[in-house]
Amino acid sequence: MGEDYNTSVTVIKNNLIVALPAEMTDSCIQNIEKIIIEKTYQKNIQGVLLNFSMVSVMDTYTYQAFEHITRVFSLMGIQTIWVGLNPGVIFGLIDLDVAINTKIKMAINLEIGLTLLN
Amino acid sequence: MKKKYQEADDKLKAQILDQIPAPVMAVNKELIVIYMNEAGKKLIKRSAEDIIGIACKDIICTDQCGTDDCAMLKAMKSGKTYASRTEATLGGQTIPLEFSAVPLVDDSGEIIGGLEFVLDITERVLYENRLKEQNHTIREMSTPTIKLWEGVMVLPVVGVVDSMRAQHMMESMLTKIAETYAKVIILDIHGVAAVDTAVANHLIKITKATKLMGCDCILSGISPAVAQTIIQLGIDMEAINTRATLSDALTEAFLMLNLEVNKKKQ
Numbered sequence: 370m371g372e373d374y375n376t377s378v379t380v381i382k383n384n385l386i387v388a389l390p391a392e393m394t395d396s397c398i399q400n401i402e403k404i405i406i407e408k409t410y411q412k413n414i415q416g417v418l419l420n421f422s423m424v425s426v427m428d429t430y431t432y433q434a435f436e437h438i439t440r441v442f443s444l445m446g447i448q449t450i451w452v453g454l455n456p457g458v459i460f461g462l463i464d465l466d467v468a469i470n471t472k473i474k475m476a477i478n479l480e481i482g483l484t485l486l487n
Numbered sequence: 488m489k490k491k492y493q494e495a496d497d498k499l500k501a502q503i504l505d506q507i508p509a510p511v512m513a514v515n516k517e518l519i520v521i522y523m524n525e526a527g528k529k530l531i532k533r534s535a536e537d538i539i540g541i542a543c544k545d546i547i548c549t550d551q552c553g554t555d556d557c558a559m560l561k562a563m564k565s566g567k568t569y570a571s572r573t574e575a576t577l578g579g580q581t582i583p584l585e586f587s588a589v590p591l592v593d594d595s596g597e598i599i600g601g602l603e604f605v606l607d608i609t610e611r612v613l614y615e616n617r618l619k620e621q622n623h624t625i626r627e628m629s630t631p632t633i634k635l636w637e638g639v640m641v642l643p644v645v646g647v648v649d650s651m652r653a654q655h656m657m658e659s660m661l662t663k664i665a666e667t668y669a670k671v672i673i674l675d676i677h678g679v680a681a682v683d684t685a686v687a688n689h690l691i692k693i694t695k696a697t698k699l700m701g702c703d704c705i706l707s708g709i710s711p712a713v714a715q716t717i718i719q720l721g722i723d724m725e726a727i728n729t730r731a732t733l734s735d736a737l738t739e740a741f742l743m744l745n746l747e748v749n750k751k752k753q
Contacts, residue, residue: 452701456661459699461691465494471726475644477668482701 376401378408378419384416384486385409386479391425400433406440409447416486417442420479432467439473450474452482509607513591514543514559515600530607531577548576549584558588559601566590566598572608583612630655632663638670639740641733643708645678653689657696666698671740672697675733677708687722694727703728703743707736 376398379386387405390397409417419435421427439449451473462469476482495503504511510527514520523538529547532536543559544552551557551573557693558569570587585608591600629652635641642660646652660672678685694704707730709717717724730736741748 375665421505451699453700454701456658456665456700459661459696460657462699463696465575469695469699471698477700477701482669 376404378405380408380412380414383412383414384418384483385412385414386418386420388420388422389424391423393424393431395434396429397468398431402434402438402441406441406445409442409445411423413449415450417447418486419449419477421458422455424455425456427462429465429467432462435458436470436473439470448452450475450476450482450485451478452479453475472483473486510603510605512543512603513600514603516541516563516598518559518601520546521600527605530605544554546739549573558586559603560586562590563598563601583608614705626652626655630659632659634667634669634670635673635737636740636744636746637670637745639671639673639737640664640667640671641673641675643678645676647681648676648679648686648689650685650689653686653693656689657693659696660693661700663700664697669702671703671705671743673705673707673733673736673740675708675736676706676713677710677733679708679713682713682716684720684722687717687720687724691724691727705730705739707731707733 377388379388384386385405385408387401389401405417408414419438435451439451439480442449449468452475462480476485493614505525507524508526510530511522511524512520512527513522520538520541520543523535528535528538533546538546544557558571561567562569568587570585572583572585574581575584576582585606587604589602589604591602593599629646630642632640632642639664640660640663642656644656648656656674660674663669664672674690676682676690682690692708694706697704704723705728709729709731728739731741
């Protein structure tokens with residue numbers, strides 16, 4: 370496990386809730402990816418909620434890394450929902466002209482995200 | 488050749504300097520005031536005895552006075568003209584000023600002090616502020632995000648969409664979505680006369696941004712002419728949910744939210 374892995378991962382009713390930290394380095398994202406994919410496989414998880422509400426900065430690489438994770442999960446038959454992206458972060462992504470995958474499900478808060486999963 | 492007009496003599500020159508409506512002040516190398524014209528005396532409401540021989544920072548109090556930012560010191564050091572804006576406190580009142588500071592040189596070309604030319608820009612600043620306020624008001628008025636139903640917002644757009652306005656629309660929409668947890672937002676472009684590639688691009692960007700917030704965006708108010716132009720320009724709007732009228736969009740929003748509108752049974 371890497372030293373800069375500072376993410377809380379909770380399991381509720383076969384759903385995995387991942388609260389992402391405010392700032393993530395590239396290696397940190399790789400660690401998160403490794404850990405949550407392992408965990409979903411072990412614990413028979415059906416849905417994953419990626420909570421971005423604490424994330425204050427997001428660049429193209431970060432976006433693509435999480436899109437990659439989402440695709441990996443969909444291959445494993447697990448639904449992934451992105452939750453709580455801040456308006457500021459979205460401005461940044463749009464400004465960077467990131468190719469946004471509109472197939473990914475997004476929700477404004479955890480509650481709505483959970484209802485989307487069920 | 489005989490000159491038709493004679494140049495003003497020294498006395499008249501001094502009078503001319505005194506009659507300039509803008510304050511002019513000269514200081515020596517130690518920043519002690521050595522000259523002030525009539526307009527300057529009037530502005531600071533002091534007589535000549537009260538001004539000459541006093542450090543300039545004790546007469547006109549600005550934020551730059553007595554610091555390395557002093558334009559007069561900079562002008563004297565570099566021999567160049569410095570123009571800037573500042574605020575001076577005179578007799579308890581704060582006045583916005585625009586000034587130019589130039590080095591004062593003697594016959595041999597050596598710098599012996601500094602000369603400052605000041606303009607009172609109270610009125611101009613007032614106008615500028617009013618203009619800023621008006622701009623702000625217009626911007627606010629041009630991007631109203633209205634709640635139409637529980638979880639449904641509508642943003643009617645009237646006029647021209649440029650990149651600045653698109654940015655404001657996006658800002659207004661995203662903050663409103665974050666506040667209200669809206670699930671559907673309807674962007675009504677009924678009042679937009681012309682849609683070109685740039686405008687369409689802005690609209691696509693906005694829908695993507697709302698999508699990232701977990702809110703679906705429906706584009707409504709697309710008139711036949713606008714639809715034709717979009718197709719003629721070859722813009723790909725497939726990614727956007729589009730409807731002809733606002734009522735169609737609302738019906739679609741109800742469908743998305745699993746709501747049904749029924750007639751009351753008699």
